[in-house]
Amino acid sequence: MKKFSIAKSRRIRSTPYTSRIEKQGVSSYTVYNHMLLPTAFGESLEEAYYHLKKYVQLWDVAGERQVEITGKDSAKLVQLMTCRDLTNSKDGRCYYCPVIDDKGGLINDPIVLRHNKEKWWLSIADSDVILYAKGLAIGYSLQVQIIEPNVDIMAIQGPQSYPLMEKIFGNQINELNFFDFAYFDFKGTKHLIARSGWSKQGGYEIYVENTSSGLELYDHIFEVGKEYNIRPGYPNLIERIESALLSCGNDFDNNDNPLECGFDKFVNLDTDVEFVGKNELIKIQSEGINKKLMGIKIDSKFINVSSSMNVYDLNNNIIGDLRSGIYSPHFKKVIGIVMVKKPFLNFSEVCKIEIEGESFNGSLCELPFL
Ligand code: THG
Numbered sequence: 001m002k003k004f005s006i007a008k009s010r011r012i013r014s015t016p017y018t019s020r021i022e023k024q025g026v027s028s029y030t031v032y033n034h035m036l037l038p039t040a041f042g043e044s045l046e047e048a049y050y051h052l053k054k055y056v057q058l059w060d061v062a063g064e065r066q067v068e069i070t071g072k073d074s075a076k077l078v079q080l081m082t083c084r085d086l087t088n089s090k091d092g093r094c095y096y097c098p099v100i101d102d103k104g105g106l107i108n109d110p111i112v113l114r115h116n117k118e119k120w121w122l123s124i125a126d127s128d129v130i131l132y133a134k135g136l137a138i139g140y141s142l143q144v145q146i147i148e149p150n151v152d153i154m155a156i157q158g159p160q161s162y163p164l165m166e167k168i169f170g171n172q173i174n175e176l177n178f179f180d181f182a183y184f185d186f187k188g189t190k191h192l193i194a195r196s197g198w199s200k201q202g203g204y205e206i207y208v209e210n211t212s213s214g215l216e217l218y219d220h221i222f223e224v225g226k227e228y229n230i231r232p233g234y235p236n237l238i239e240r241i242e243s244a245l246l247s248c249g250n251d252f253d254n255n256d257n258p259l260e261c262g263f264d265k266f267v268n269l270d271t272d273v274e275f276v277g278k279n280e281l282i283k284i285q286s287e288g289i290n291k292k293l294m295g296i297k298i299d300s301k302f303i304n305v306s307s308s309m310n311v312y313d314l315n316n317n318i319i320g321d322l323r324s325g326i327y328s329p330h331f332k333k334v335i336g337i338v339m340v341k342k343p344f345l346n347f348s349e350v351c352k353i354e355i356e357g358e359s360f361n362g363s364l365c366e367l368p369f370l
Contacts, residue, residue: 004175036259049238059234069145156204162202246293319340320341
């Protein structure tokens with residue numbers, strides 16, 4: 001596949017770490033929330049995958065922007081946006097929350113951070129959630145302030161992130177459970193650190209609000225991290241598909257609802273909370289879904305997914321569309337995420353897909369793969 005360079009401009013925002021990663025050899029970018037997100041450092045995706053599973057990486061994921069909602073009605077607005085019941089949510093906790101519209105269609109799948117009842121961050125995937133939040137606040141006459149604060153996340157991912165972060169922040173950091181967050185001191189500046197990240201290899205995310213301290217911390221992490229074989233990295237396509245971490249805009253979009261995407265445990269329809277699209281989701285739940293995200297394993301060594309690819313049965317009926325896929329070293333075949341149409345949800349026969357002009361056999365499976 002031909003490669004193209006990216007034309008930078010103010011619209012495609014750099015991050016505070018861009019100059020750092022460019023010195024460290026970043027070789028390609030994508031754009032996420034109108035911001036640069038690294039996708040390679042000269043090495044192959046597979047090399048980066050093995051490294052991530054064994055050591056530790058620092059990722060510039062500043063593109064995971066925060067929508068900050070504060071004020072008297074902030075809890076009400078956050079709840080209006082998500083089908084996950086946040087009534088019993090706690091300060092200092094993260095919540096993975098589907099954001100949906102009035103038709104039940106997915107808008108985003110942020111991590112919601114509850115600072116307190118009147119201060120929330122939505123750590124968003126790639127869509128303009130802030131505009132939706134502002135529209136709802138206007139429509140419902142809510143007393144809230146909505147901004148995109150200067151918060152730039154660096155993720156520390158991989159098994160060696162634990163000893164590395166302990167060395168830098170002390171053993172108090174070990175008290176963070178998965179999806180907890182708290183503030184930790186680095187040379188006199190407090191940084192919000194959550195135990196989270198877009199991999200299943202363990203780690204943390206540092207929500208940097210003070211850029212100059214953040215850059216000093218960035219350099220310090222690489223200095224201390226030498227001993228743990230740290231490298232600059234980025235969300236890894238192989239690892240995230242093996243782990244079935246869904247990607248908004250790739251695996252689902254506004255034409256899909258959370259029940260079709262396996263977000264059932266984050267869809268709370270039995271409580272009396274008010275959110276946009278609730279009646280629609282109740283209707284969908286009672287009538288049943290028309291399609292569902294599933295896994296696929298394909299007897300191929302390669303695939304390059306840059307748009308939906310049809311998956312067929314042996315009679316050339318379209319079973320569904322493949323939305324992400326990559327060769328998996330673990331399964332020794334291509335694995336992917338497919339939106340399967342209703343008649344085929346229990347399909348257990350051989351299916352087919354065309355990759356670069358050649359037909360390959362595959363089989364559907366439930367998610368997650370592992
Ligand atoms: N970290 C932060 N912000 C983000 C992401 C992130 N914003 C964009 C994007 N990633 C949002 N999407 C996800 C998807 C999955 C998870 C987090 C963010 C995730 N899921 C766990 C899982 O599926 O096992 C846990 C979900 C749960 O059980 O609560 O971590 O990565 N800051």
